[in-house]
Amino acid sequence: MKTITWGMIGCGDVTEVKNGPGLYLAENSKLKGITNRTKSKAVDWVNRHQQGIVYESVEEMLKDEEIDIVYIAVTPDKHLEYAIQCAKAGKHCLIEKPLALAYDEGVAIREAFREAGKKAYVAFYRRNLNRFIKINEIVKSGKIGKVSQFHIHRYVNPLTDFGAWRAKPEISGGNVFTETDIHILDYMDELFGEVKYFQFMKNSLNGNDFDSLVVNFQYENNIRGTGNWLYNAEVTRDVVEIIGEKGIVSFDFFHNDTPILLETKEGREEILLDDSIHVGLAMEQAIVNELNGIGEFHGNIDNALRTLKITDIIYHSETR
Template identity: 35%
Template sequence: MNTIHWGILGCGDVTEVKSGPAFQNIEGAELIAVMRRNGEKARDYAQRHGVAKWYDDADRLIHDPEVDAVYIATPPSSHAEYAIKVAAAGKPVYVEKPMALTYQDCQRMIHVCQQAGVPLFVAYYRRSLPLFLKVKELVESGTIGKVRFVTIALYAPPEENERDRCNLHWHVLPEISGGGRFVDMGCHQLDFLDYVFGPIVETRGLAANQARLYPAEDIVCASFRFDSGVMGNGVWCFTVSEESQTDRMEIIGDAGKIRFSVFTPDQIRVETEEGISEYELIQPEHVQQPLIQTVVDELLGRGKCPSTGVTAARTTWVIDQILCEWRATL
């Protein structure tokens, strides 16, 4: 097989620019089918993106004999269900992040895919983006010496659809997303740190709903320890003013520090006793494209993908631990 023919379940916003077009652009892949429960929207997506087939029924796409692999881009509440169906059909799975609602669901997905003999990949695409690979390189080369700790600060104002209880986005409905914007966005930060430092083996967290705009938590504070001995902490708050917006991660070593942003990535700043260095790396138009290329390369036997069900499940485990006390109060 020289080309992997893909189908997408759930062709919503994330697939418009971040991921969908990548399947048409990269070597060894072709997007041939999409599915959305609203057939008109599925057909519209297919026509706009030059996709041959569209469905309003997931099972029909999964069992289409021309579809070799399936990208699951639905909300997290259906990830496990669809992944299990795709695996049962004997097809590789590429699933959006977060991998599932709970660590237990992640383990089910891993087990079923292993039993079916199909690979399971997860869309933690920062593991393949140039800026983040540069951060990893700087850490591993010892540029800032031995790393002591990491800090995360992510503060943002409420989004417009979070102020209207009659029009809430699924991202802040725990039964669909698993939590609030901490789950949706914090998972990217925690997964990247897993990639750089290895698994987080211990964590504690506090969460609350301070603004009462929606059911999910809107502030989270956490501390954590990596298996490597590096320590970390983070604060995520999504009800601050526009002026207080912050997107910052710092990696502190015994010989300097690295500062960068995760969601507005434009520059890496490195401070050591030798001075300040700055790196600017251009992000691709379709941010998932480098990771999807690694998925396709692995399926074609010419490479390895750095984001698998096993690695992604670790991030869901961390989130479950951080939110366990908060969830117990709901």
């Protein structure tokens, strides 16, 4: 089996534990080298991880014929530029989420890779974690019967919970909802397919960006759901409930160390599963396998575009 060789653009926090180590820990995978706009940071990363070399520039990396795929691990404002460069260089690509600053940029990225005949993946790693595979299994196996609805409750305070750059739309494409909580919408896409219709209300309680959002969704098979987001909460909550005719499965979305709760007439079951601290490893292994002709990666750029379109519409609508 071929060893898939990676290059990496950027070496920020997301590459330290989450997604960087998987490039060299996955089977039949190796990290050839990285590049960063501040070279000293790239040198430091390579020395600490004892992996790869440092390229002087993105252009130098893309000229390396050994590299099969590039991980774009920078903020969304740079995704379009680097993704287009990768496509033109004939490289597959793993792009950090969200795919782009806006939906039209995401479409441009998809078309560039289609034209190049190369794969473009988006780093929605939760689809490949044991925890979320188990939830998927519970929902689709019929353990809770036919699903009719779901409810998302997400109450946080981004002033303390998230880095400031996420609140700068020129860098993140929006705010915490568009940059971080798009993970939730991506997983609903994994479970229920495409959103056929949605309506929403949002307002601002602090005079700045919107911090209160309520969304009603209608998916395929007439599955309906609600999403409630509050971004100035002193008391936090992070719960998704999926309701079927025979039971309920509920779980914290962003806290992998909490149990999945399964409730049926047989009783209440708590399911706690372990995943690697390198949460991107399973995703990266699936990508390597697919590039070697084994299996199929969960999710693709079309899935990512569907969720990006929703967050784009919500973010750019008028706040009331």
